[in-house]
Amino acid sequence: MSVFPKLAFGLAISAVAALAAAQQYPTKNVNMLVPYAAGGPTDTVARVVAQAMLKPLGHAVIVENRPSAGGILAPEAVKNAKPDGYTILIHHIGMATTPTLYRQLRYNPLTDFEYIGLINEVPMTIIANAKVPAKDLKEFLAYLRANKDKVSYANAGIGAASHLCGMLFMSAIQLDLLTVPYKGTGPAMNDLLGGQVTFMCDQTTSTTSQIKSGKVKAYGITSAKRVASLPDLPTLQEQGLKGADVGIWHGLYAPKGTPKPVLDKLVSALQAALADPDVQKRFTDLGAVTYGKDRQTPAALQAHLKAEIAKWAPLIKKAGQYAD
Helix, strand or coil: CCHHHHHHHHHHHHHHHHHHHHHHHCCCEEEECCCCCCCCCHHHHHHHHHHHHHHHHHCHHHHHCCHHHCCCCCHHHCCCCCCCCEEEECCCHHHHHHHHCCCCCCCCCCCEEEEEEEEEEEEEEEEECCCCCCHHHEEEEEEEEHHCCCCCEEEEEEECCHHHHHHHHHHHHHHCCCCEECHHHHHHHHHHCCCCCCEEEEEEHHHHHHCCCEEEEEEEEEECCCCCCCCCCEECCCCCCCCCCCCEEEEEEEECCCCHHHHHHHHHHHHHHCCCCCHHHHHHHHCCCHHHHHCCCCHHHHHHHHHHHHHHHHHHHHCCCEEE
């Protein structure tokens, strides 16, 4: 047998072996990389989903936190991972904003990944430390304008959900306020509770308990409708503030080139997890809205990501806030 037939035979054997492995997937635990620190909003969503995917997959999904500024390390690691379905990525709206925020990004969200599906959308809340005297949004906006040189806005770092919400909020109220970036939601929230910063905007997954306990003052929800977990908190829209609507959506991704049989199993496992009543209740308690099954698909995530990149790019460019 000449060299070329041997090579062709070897490639054929490898292809058959790869197909067999894909059809048997999974045979071991799956790692789900999270771009942010443990205990944060995206980590909370990741752990709920990972636990629920155990049953349909038959193997555990291990959450692995890869925190970094802008949440760029986890996507880069998944891009470079072996495309066998054993390393996947959960990410939020940051997947759509990093291409503009980072001008030398080492991955392309539109070309370097396979899409699994959308998970949920989490509204944001405008909250302030307990010392702020304003009783409602109208008074709060008046307070910000009267003290624009003294107040400060906390966020979890460039590219974080709280950074994006703050950018949109300040654009909507036409105020340029002092911004204080932190290395994560936890430190930002701690300083807000301590009164070192005036206000912030963050996901209901991390603010609901603080609002219910009365430790912070809440002035509005960024979604179009009120959320079940905070029924008495009005939306910004219904209080007359337009242009500050934002939801922090989450999606699931795999490395480019992951075999279709593997992707199909991951899509099925995600859909089974999101159909779990316990998962739906958990998300509802956190103020999150689970996407319907028609959005829990690769095509829906791809279309949503493209639309979000197109939406945020001009806003970020106008603000002139870049991470590099």
